[in-house]
Amino acid sequence: MSSNKSFSTETSERYALALFELSRENSELEIVEKNVSDFLELYRSSKDLENFVKNPTQLHANQIRVIKEISKIMKFSQTLEKFLSILVVKRRIFYIKEIFLRFLILSSKKRGELTATLTSSKKLTSEEISSLNNELSHTIGSKIIFNNMVDESLLGGLKVQIGSLMIDTSIKNKLKKIEKLMLES
Helix, strand or coil: CCCCCCCHHHHHHHHHHHHHHHHHHHHCCHHHHHHHHHHHEEEEEECCCCCHHHCCCHHHHHHHHHHHHHHHHHCCCHHHHHHHHHHHHCHHHHHHHHCCCCCHHHHHHHHCEEEEEEECCCCHHHHEEEEEEHHHHHCCEEEEEEEECCCCCHCCEEEECCCCCEEECCCHHHHHHHHHHHHHH
């Protein structure tokens, strides 16, 4: 274990790897990936669910009941439902977002995909994202999965973060460069 990692990071990575291995052993990796993505979408859109999960005063029985109900409604695999129950029992359910994000990253890496953050000044169309994806994937030599974000302060242009590589074509960045040149002159 690296001493540079926080407890939450190490815990999230460990549980994400465990879910990945369980899903692969049970031949449910694709199903669990879909379930995890669906859950994250629900989690991001529901403040009530987020508050419920992060509330340390919730009783185990309540959390397990809610997890079972969500699993039933969203048709989760048994592997994922049991995994979520274990997180409740071990009092790790409040790491769920980080665990699931790390699980998705791990799954993508195993398929040879790279995850990148794409930040734009406005919401991009699926055609624009697809075109950018094709161009970057061809250049880098790996399939890229974008996490799209909108940052209106960019004024225009894009920022793409792939690991430690940052491509910044935003107007905000160009203005900063011009300002720096003007101050140096």
